[in-house]
Amino acid sequence: AAGVIQSPRHLIKEKRETATLKCYPIPRHDTVYWYQQGPGQDPQFLISFYEKMQSDKGSIPDRFSAQQFSDYHSELNMSSLELGDSALYFCASSLRLAAYNEQFFGPGTRLTVL
Amino acid sequence: DAKTTQPTSMDCAEGRAANLPCNHSTISGNEYVYWYRQIHSQGPQYIIHGLKNNETNEMASLIITEDRKSSTLILPHATLRDTAVYYCIVRVAGGNNAGNMLTFGGGTRLMVKP
Numbered sequence: 624a625a626g627v628i629q630s631p632r633h634l635i636k637e638k639r640e641t642a643t644l645k646c647y648p649i650p651r652h653d654t655v656y657w658y659q660q661g662p663g664q665d666p667q668f669l670i671s672f673y674e675k676m677q678s679d680k681g682s683i684p685d686r687f688s689a690q691q692f693s694d695y696h697s698e699l700n701m702s703s704l705e706l707g708d709s710a711l712y713f714c715a716s717s718l719r720l721a722a723y724n725e726q727f728f729g730p731g732t733r734l735t736v737l
Numbered sequence: 738d739a740k741t742t743q744p745t746s747m748d749c750a751e752g753r754a755a756n757l758p759c760n761h762s763t764i765s766g767n768e769y770v771y772w773y774r775q776i777h778s779q780g781p782q783y784i785i786h787g788l789k790n791n792e793t794n795e796m797a798s799l800i801i802t803e804d805r806k807s808s809t810l811i812l813p814h815a816t817l818r819d820t821a822v823y824y825c826i827v828r829v830a831g832g833n834n835a836g837n838m839l840t841f842g843g844g845t846r847l848m849v850k851p
Contacts, residue, residue: 656838656839658841665842666775666839666841667841668838668839671838679837679838711778713780715780715781719837723769723830725771725783726783727783728780728782731779731780733778
């Protein structure tokens, strides 16, 4: 079965640079979630989209923005990168009106800011 | 989402059953108990969920107490590959609900030993 695809899998950036992470949800899934997991921490919700509209917002810095496109893929744009942005970034997808709304996670993008 | 309490860590012998408890004393009537796990640096993986009845699937069983204030995830024959952090999450399920993000926190680190 098709899974959530994230690219790139690894990314190294310098401070103050920008980064774009991409997420391709499971086919037919209409909702995408972004989570950030710092070293030794639990995943933290950043933002979600349903049918290309922002649905919920968590602890996402103002330097970050995201969107969902017409083909349902999503991109997380990160500007003015800081050392503290080094983390695993997971994307998850779900079908909003599915009975139990399970979220399926991608393998993550490991971002390292030097 | 209601707050959950789990042991920080547990050990289990390979081939034995792993019983992971979770307290959720403030759970609301329309909230489900979900279990996810995260194997080291991989994306979290959905395991099982339930409302009030015991549930079983190919991965695990979920036992929910009659008052719904606690539950136990059971891995019937733990293998080394079950070593992971297990998260118990309480949330409203399905439908066009805002707030469908997952709140990860205080999971149990299960170590399966040979």
